[in-house]
Amino acid sequence: MAGHGVDDDPSLKGLRRYFNSETNRGRANTSKLTVALIATEFIRMAGDSSVDESQLKGLSKYFNSQTNRGRANTAKATYAVMGALILYFTLKPKSKK
DSSP, X not given: OTTTTOOOOTTOOTHHHHSOSSSHHHHHHHHHHHXXXXXXXXXXXXXXXXXXXXXXXXXXXXXXXXXXXXXXXXXXXXXXXXXXXXXXXXXXOOOOO
């Protein structure tokens, strides 16, 4: 790989000096920027509650992906079902053959 092990190249100018694939510094900065952008998108998505909760009816009032409460209820229900399945298979009587 060309430039492997080079920490910095003063001959590179502008943003190319900070974000490139030829130097360790450039690769690290590119990775940091990518992770920061992805994290920002996840945070924005998780906190995006632009839906009016009063418009939700039926089960969607309690189990939905638009509100934090709906996502929490969905996660709790998933854990409850998985726990019930584990208990059922653990405690059921063994077949007598």
